[in-house]
Amino acid sequence: MRIGLLTEGGYPYVSGDARLWCDRLVRGLEQHEFDIYALSRSERQEDEGWVELPPQVSRVRTAPLWTAEDDGVGYGRRARRRFAECYGELAAALCAGGSEESSVAEADRFANALYGLAELARDEGGLVGALRSETAVRALERACRAPGARRTAREARVPDLLAVAAHLEQALRPLSLDWYEDDGLGAVDLCHATSGGPAALPGLLAHHFGGVPLLVTEYGVRLRTHYLADTESTPAVRSLLAAFHGRLAAEIYGRAAIITPGNTHARRWQERCGADREKLRTVYPGMETSRFAEVGESPECADPDTLVWVGRVEPTKDLISLLHAFAEIRKEEPKTRLGIVGAPSGAEGTAYLGHCKALAAQLFPDEAEGLHAVGDNPVSFEEIGGPEVPSLAEAYASGAVTVLSSVVEGFPISLVEAMLCGRATVSTDVGAVVEVIGGTGLVVPPRNPRALAEACVALLRDPERRERLGAAARARALELFTVEQNITAFHGIYLEIVSRTPVHRVVLDDTGEPLPFAAPAEAHVPGRWTEHSARVVARGGPGWAAGPPVRATTPVAATEGAAG
Numbered sequence: 001m002r003i004g005l006l007t008e009g010g011y012p013y014v015s016g017d018a019r020l021w022c023d024r025l026v027r028g029l030e031q032h033e034f035d036i037y038a039l040s041r042s043e044r045q046e047d048e049g050w051v052e053l054p055p056q057v058s059r060v061r062t063a064p065l066w067t068a069e070d071d072g073v074g075y076g077r078r079a080r081r082r083f084a085e086c087y088g089e090l091a092a093a094l095c096a097g098g099s100e101e102s103s104v105a106e107a108d109r110f111a112n113a114l115y116g117l118a119e120l121a122r123d124e125g126g127l128v129g130a131l132r133s134e135t136a137v138r139a140l141e142r143a144c145r146a147p148g149a150r151r152t153a154r155e156a157r158v159p160d161l162l163a164v165a166a167h168l169e170q171a172l173r174p175l176s177l178d179w180y181e182d183d184g185l186g187a188v189d190l191c192h193a194t195s196g197g198p199a200a201l202p203g204l205l206a207h208h209f210g211g212v213p214l215l216v217t218e219y220g221v222r223l224r225t226h227y228l229a230d231t232e233s234t235p236a237v238r239s240l241l242a243a244f245h246g247r248l249a250a251e252i253y254g255r256a257a258i259i260t261p262g263n264t265h266a267r268r269w270q271e272r273c274g275a276d277r278e279k280l281r282t283v284y285p286g287m288e289t290s291r292f293a294e295v296g297e298s299p300e301c302a303d304p305d306t307l308v309w310v311g312r313v314e315p316t317k318d319l320i321s322l323l324h325a326f327a328e329i330r331k332e333e334p335k336t337r338l339g340i341v342g343a344p345s346g347a348e349g350t351a352y353l354g355h356c357k358a359l360a361a362q363l364f365p366d367e368a369e370g371l372h373a374v375g376d377n378p379v380s381f382e383e384i385g386g387p388e389v390p391s392l393a394e395a396y397a398s399g400a401v402t403v404l405s406s407v408v409e410g411f412p413i414s415l416v417e418a419m420l421c422g423r424a425t426v427s428t429d430v431g432a433v434v435e436v437i438g439g440t441g442l443v444v445p446p447r448n449p450r451a452l453a454e455a456c457v458a459l460l461r462d463p464e465r466r467e468r469l470g471a472a473a474r475a476r477a478l479e480l481f482t483v484e485q486n487i488t489a490f491h492g493i494y495l496e497i498v499s500r501t502p503v504h505r506v507v508l509d510d511t512g513e514p515l516p517f518a519a520p521a522e523a524h525v526p527g528r529w530t531e532h533s534a535r536v537v538a539r540g541g542p543g544w545a546a547g548p549p550v551r552a553t554t555p556v557a558a559t560e561g562a563a564g
Contacts, residue, residue, distance in 0.1 A: 001032050001033070001189040001190060001494065001498055002032070002033045002034075002035065002058070002187065002188045002189050002190075003029075003032055003033065003034050003035070003188060003189070003190050003191075003192055003494065004034075004035050004037055004185050004188035004190065004191045004192065004203070004206065004212070005022065005026070005034050005035070005036045005037070005192050005194065006037050006038075006191055006192065006193040006194060006199045006200065006202050006203050007022060007036065007037070007038045007039065007194045007195075007199055008038075008039040008041070008065065008194075008195055008197065008198045008199035009039065009040065009041035009045070009065070010022060010038070010194065010195075011023060011026075011036065011038065011051070011194070012036055012038060012050040012051050012053055012057075012060060013038070013040065013045050013046070013048065013049070013050060013051075014048045014049055014050065014051055015045055015048055016041070016045060017195070018194050018195065018219065019051065020288075021194075021219070021285055021286065021486075022194055023051060024286060024288070024483050024486070024487070025286075025486070025487060025490060026053075026054060026056065026057060027054050027056075028483065028484075028486075028487035029056070029487060029490070029491055029494075030054065030056050032056065032494070033056055033058050034056055034057050034058065035057075035058050035059045035060075035061070035185075035187075035188055036053075036057060036059070036060045036061070037061050037062075037179055037184075037185065037202055038060065038061070038062045038063075039062075039063055039064070039065040039174065039198055039199065040062060040063070040064050040065060040066065041065060041066055042066050043064075043066065043067075046062075046064070061179060061184070063173075063174070063177055063179075065170065065173060065174075065198055068128050068169075068170075068173050068176070069128070070128055070129050070132070071125065071126030071127075071128045071129055071176065072129070073124055073125045073126045073128075073129055073130075075124060075129075075130060079120065079123075079124050080130075080135070082116070082120050083117070083120055083127075083130045083135065084135055084139060085116075086113045086116035086117045086120060087113070087117065087130075087131075087135070087136055087139045087140075088139040088142065088143065089109055089110075089112065089113035089116070090110060090113035090114065090117065090168075091139050091140045091142075091143035091144075092109065092143045092146065093106045093107075093109045093110035093113060093243075093247060094110075094143070094153075094240050094243040094244050094247065095143040095144050095146065095149040095150060095153040095240070095243075096109075096148060096149065096150070097148070097149070097150040106247075107247060107250055107251070107274075110247040110248075110251065111251050114175075114248075114251065115208050117172065117175055118175045118205050118208065118209075121175045121176045122180070122209075126176040127172065127175055127176045128169070128173070128176055131165075131168065131169040131172060132165075132169055136165050136168075136169070137161055137162060137165050140161050140164060140165055141156075141161055144156045144161070144236075144240075150239065152235050152236050152238075152239035152240075153236065153239060153240060155235070155236050156236035156237070156240065157236070160234055160236045160237050160240075163233065163237050164237055164240045164241060167241055167244075168244065171197075171198060171244070171248075173198075174198060174201040174202050174205070175201070175205070177202065179202055179205075179206075180202070180205050180206055180209045180210065182210075185202060185203075185205075185206035185210070185212060186206065186209065186210040186212065188206075188212060189212075189213075189498050190212065190213050190214075190215060190494060190497055190498055190501075191203035191206050191207070191212050191213070191214045191215065192215045192217065192490075192494075193214065193215065193216045193217065193252075194217055195217070195218055195219075195220070195222055196216060196218050196221065196222040196223065196249055196252055197222035197223075197245070197248070197249075200214070200216050200252045200256075201248070201252075203216070203252075204251065204252055204255055207255050208255075211502070213257040213497050213498070213501045214252075214255060214256045214257060215256065215257060215258050215259075215260065215493065215494075215497060216252060216253070216256045216258075216259045216260070217259075217260045217262070217283070218259070218260075218261055218262065218266055218270065219261075219262035219263075219266065219285055219410065219411055220262075220266070220410040220411070221261075221266050221269040221270065221273075221410075222245070222249070223245050223246060223249045223269065223273055224266075224269050224410075246273060249273045249274070250273055250274035253270060253273060253274055253275035253276070253279070254274065254276075256279060257279070257497045257501065258279050258280075258281055258493055258496070258497055259275050259279050259280050259281070260280075260281050260282070260283040260489075260490075260493065261280060261282055261283075262282070262283065262284060262285050262410075262411050262432075263282065263284065263410075263411050263431075263432035263435050263436070264282065264432065264435050265410070265411075265431050265432040265435065266410070266411075266432070267280055267282055281489075281493065283486060283489045283490065283493075284411075284480050284481050284485070284486065285411055285413070285416075285481065285486060286481065286482055286483035286484070286485060286486025286487065287413070287416055287417070287420065287477070287481050287482060287483065288483055289420055289477075289478065289482055289483075291391075291392070291393055292393050292396075292417060292420040292421050294393065295393045295394070295396060295397045295421040295422065296420050296421050296422040296474045297422075301397060301398070301399060301400045301423075302397055302398045302399070303337065303398065303399060303400070304400045304460075304463065305333070305335045305336050305337060305400065305460065306336070306337045306338070306339055306398060306399035306400060307326070307329070307336065307337070307338045307339070307399055307400070307401050307402075307403050307456055307460075308338075308339045308341065308395060308396060308398055308399030308401070308402050308403065308423075309322060309338070309339070309340050309341065309342070309402070309403050309404070309405065310341045310342055310392070310395050310396065310402065310414045310417070310418070311342045311404075311414045312342055312343065312344070312345040312349065313340075313342050313343065313344040313345060313349045313352060313353045313356070314344070314345040314346075314348065314349045314352060315348065315352050316406055316407055316408040316409075317405060317406050317407075318405045318406055318407045318428075318446065318447065319340065319352075319356045319405065320355075320356065320359060321405055321446075321447055321448070321449045321452065322338075322340075322403060322405040322449075322452065323338075323356060323359050323360055323363060323379070324363070324449040325405070325449035325450070325452035325453040325456065326338045326363075326378070326379065326453070327363045327364075328449060328450060328453035329453045329456050329457055329460075330364075330378060332453075332457045333457060333460050333461070336378070336456075336460060337377075337378050337379070337380070338378060338379045338380070339380050339382065339389075339395075339398055339399055340356070340379065340380065340381050340382070341382050341383070341384060341389050341395040342383065342384070343383050343384075353381070356381075357381060360379045360381075364377075364378055364379065382395075392417065393421060396417060396418050396421040396423055397421060399423075400423075400424070400459070400460065400463075400466060401423065401424050401425065401426060401456060401459050401460065401466065402414075402415075402418035402421075402423045402424070402425045402426075403425070403426050403427070403452070403456065404425065404426070404427040404428060404433065405428055405446075405452060406428055406430050406431070406446070407428065407430060407446045407447055408430060408431070409428075409430045409431035409432070409433060410431050410432065411431065411432050411436070412427070412431060412432065412433055412436055415427060415433065415436055415437070415441075416436060416477055416481045418473070419436075419437075419440065419441075419473035419474055419476060419477035419481075420474060420477045420478070420481075421474070422470040422471060422473065422474040423470050423473070424441060424442075424459050424465070424466040424467075424469040424470045424473070425437065425440075425441035425442070425469075425473065426441065426442045426443075426444065426452065426455045426456050426459065427441060427442070427443050427444075428443070428444060428445065428446040428447075428448075428452070429443050429444065429445055429446065430446050436481075437473070438476055439472075440469055440472040440473035440476050441469055441473060442455040442458070442459065442469075
């Protein structure tokens with residue numbers, strides 16, 4: 001079958017979210033064709049280029065989410081009126097408050113307005129100029145001042161309205177793309193959005209315009225990410241943007257055929273945002289196990305008195321609590337060392353790393369000299385690839401216990417890596433930690449240095465317990481968190497969705513009989529039947545390679561066993 005893979009800020013770019021996961025998925029499902037539709041986040045990401053793509057990728061279409069030139073589309077009076085009505089309805093749905101019954105009505109109002117704007121963009125050639133116009137700001141202001149609007153919306157001032165209008169313009173840029181015709185997403189059998197939010201919006205429109213089924217995968221719930229990231233805006237701005245992202249998430253979940261959260265923590269968020277429980281299938285991320293095999297099969301550690309922390313250095317990892325906990329550990333076990341392995345994340349991470357180093361020097365004044373070197377220092381700060389920690393696996397191998405001290409966490413990748421290395425772990429109870437550990441490690445409350453210290457001391461003093469927990473952790477990780485289980489799960493989900501989805505476009509073979517899929521599986525298998533099968537979609541090109549043109553008809557049910 002032909003899959004439209006929808007990404008935002010990730011695959012196929014060299015740098016970005018979910019790059020490795022998407023690449024492994026595409027390479028592992030070589031029996032399918034993939035068209036990639038990617039939204040980029042920055043000019044730097046585009047300049048860094050793409051990863052090497054496998055042959056099953058037929059085409060790549062990209063669009064920047066970080067910028068949009070004015071499309072130069074001039075609306076006539078009727079189009080301007082359509083835009084004002086649709087945008088006004090969208091804004092009114094964001095400002096409205098009330099009971100659960102009214103919330104359902106506002107959800108329908110939001111959806112109708114969203115699709116109305118999409119249809120206007122299709123008819124007129126774009127929305128960019130209109131979304132930046134004074135008409136948009138005035139419509140938003142009227143909605144905020146209307147009777148029945150929420151108090152926080154009524155408090156919005158002109159700078160707030162401008163900020164919200166600018167955010168909506170950026171979020172709605174996918175509506176202006178030319179991806180939804182028969183030479184684009186209209187030609188695929190299934191859209192697979194690799195996250196919610198902007199990545200799923202093209203899939204939502206492909207479903208609206210062409211009936212293409214939508215699969216949504218969220219390893220980090222975008223709505224939760226928005227809530228956590230927006231800490232500096234005014235209450236009015238936060239309220240309006242939260243309403244927009246909440247309405248969009250609910251619409252995406254409502255239209256999706258299946259939703260695959262990466263863990264139960266994400267699943268609970270999705271259910272709270274309106275996802276139907278019947279559509280939810282938990283699919284854990286797949287980890288490459290081979291690079292951890294040597295360490296995992298040889299449980300001996302470089303230093304039985306060393307604790308190791310591995311990850312991106314940023315405030316949510318709460319290394320401050322870890323350092324305070326380590327000071328308590330040293331009182332009980334003076335020989336213990338702490339290795340902090342990881343690079344800072346952006347300017348904020350760099351500042352946070354400097355703060356952590358200064359705190360370490362303050363907590364261990366007699367040993368602070370040469371804090372960055374390995375020797376008599378109890379704390380070391382290293383990056384992977386350096387002389388002391390040449391690889392990720394060796395980072396975990398260098399200590400007896402791996403510690404995770406986060407206050408915010410989605411799916412804890414570093415924890416799974418430690419499990420694959422057969423390491424005993426001490427973690428804070430955040431995100432999907434308890435679900436991942438499953439009883440193979442110790443879990444303590446976040447922001448509690450004393451509890452963290454006590455758990456670490458307990459494992460440092462009991463090597464047999466460390467070995468048992470490490471072995472159990474590795475067995476659990478190999479069962480649940482491998483690339484193979486991830487690929488197998490998605491292959492089954494693809495077949496399930498397409499087998500129960502009415503065909504949204506019909507292609508005829510040489511005898512005039514309809515074919516159920518755009519690219520039949522047998523067309524890829526050498527044999528006499530390929531001479532008589534229908535025309536196969538041209539790789540990388542629009543439309544069809546040869547034969548009669550595609551003829552849209554009334555959808556019919558897919559025949560059993562026809563899924564490719």
